[in-house]
Amino acid sequence: MKSEKGGDVQRDILTPEEVKEMLYREGREVTIEEAELILAFLRKMADIVVANYLNRDMDCIFD
Template sequence: MENKEVNEEVNEKRRITPERALEMLQADGLDVTLEQAKNILEFLRKLANITVSKYLKRRQ
């Protein structure tokens, strides 16, 4: 599978692409690069995963 195909498959699951995140951040007045937008998305995904995991552990 080509890298582009893998990225498209991942983007279907995650829905927000780095390009879309860049547009959203710039619309809010933040001057970021595409690489920074990718890093921000990675961080937010990790934070979301940690939050969900902690929530589910507390429910048990």
């Protein structure tokens, strides 16, 4: 993928280990398996939010 300035854009992807460490710093202890489930849930939620946003914009175009 290219940025607006023409350079390559690197997509930063959180790993379960990073999620586990982030939550630990906030006082929550989770297993790697739980961190994987949390990441899957957040990705699904992000997909839903983006799809809803795009559908709303498309509805405005055709009204």
